Amino acid sequence: MAAEEPDDDTMPRLAIHARTVLAGARHALLTLPGARVCGWTGLIDDGGEPVLLVGAGSPPTLTAGSRRCRLDVPGFTGERLVLGGQLRTMPGSAEQIARRIAGPGLRPTMPDYDDDGLVALALSVDEVLLCLPTPTEPGARRRGSRAGRRVNALAGRRELGRGAEPRWPSTASGRRIELDAYALAEPDLIAAYAPDLIEHLNTAHAGQLRLIAAAHGRAVAAEVPGGAGPAVPMRPADLASVAGIAVGTLDRDGLTLWQVDEAGAHELRVTFHNPLTEPRSLGLELRRLLTEPSR
Structure with a gap:
């Protein structure tokens, strides 16, 4: 070779x-x-x-x-x-x-x-x-x-x-x-298993993702056309207006979600309480987000 x-x-x-x-x-x-x-x-x-x-x-x-x-x-x-x-x-x-x-x-x-x-x-x-x-x-x-x-x-x-x-x-x-x-x-197991974990979250935990996004999602500022810098982030929509939500990326520090509502598609960031140490720690962090009040 x-x-x-x-x-x-x-x-x-x-x-x-x-x-x-x-x-x-x-x-x-x-x-x-x-x-x-x-x-x-x-x-x-x-x-x-x-x-x-x-x-x-x-x-x-x-x-x-x-x-x-x-x-x-x-x-x-x-x-x-x-x-x-x-x-x-x-x-x-x-x-x-x-x-x-x-x-x-x-x-x-x-x-x-x-x-x-x-x-x-x-x-x-x-x-x-x-x-x-x-x-x-x-x-x-x-x-x-x-x-x-x-x-x-x-x-x-x-x-x-x-x-x-x-x-x-x-x-x-x-x-x-x-x-x-x-x-x-030593392999980075979070990066290695991220595709499978994302697919599992999107297919089996859509309801929980909606709750997590509503309580902890923070809108990612999009770039304004023409290079004028980032736009003012929008607040996550109410659950009633959300048509769909899905995980886009997963890393040790949190999730990036895509939320579709009546105003369009928005990118949200959810930060974990503690960085992931292994794939199995994802469940613990998601349970914390579901039980914690909005931060």
Whole structure:
């Protein structure tokens, strides 16, 4: 894999970025060069090693331990993480392995499989390349996380999932990550799980989001056309006039919400009482916001 060598100052930051991409990934493009096999499969991160759930009679299982392979992992904001190494079969039940290594906030969906059963394969990583999108490459958001979930159902069959590749960066501009830095880095799990957490909030907690926005939402000042500076923020609308609300972004410090009412669409910011330390602390902060009076 062609690569550009990062300097010592940027190596730890890039290693964290690479581990964060893997921690947030749900699928990847697996290539077995010698076997002429290439296709999408579901994955779970196990401390920097991807674990693939595939059929016992699939090409990856049959070639595990005998051939090098390559895994291209798409990031949510357009990154491309390329991992090289050799697959090995993990002992034990694939379902038990998946549930053991699934991180906080992640409930793995077990793929369908044929009568030959399901196997967990781990990639022993010996090469790491991180490719970042350039300003002229508006990197694809992982082309539909729903598409990635559909891939899980294909991964257990004898053929890997077939799907269109995302428009991701070329490996020619990739940064090679030292294995020691990659192994020692800790992923940012808030950033890694943010897409899944946002989707969960928007689909399962719309009512609570309305209450939180009404009590704690602060309008974000929009720029006035012509460069005259920010406009005066509008106060959040009454619940009765709100047609819809959804989370746009999530970070350690709070939520950005988009609220639609009779006056149009407005961006609101909700700040947590304490910064998130892990994905599971999001529930505690949301419960605090629901029970606290308006700040």
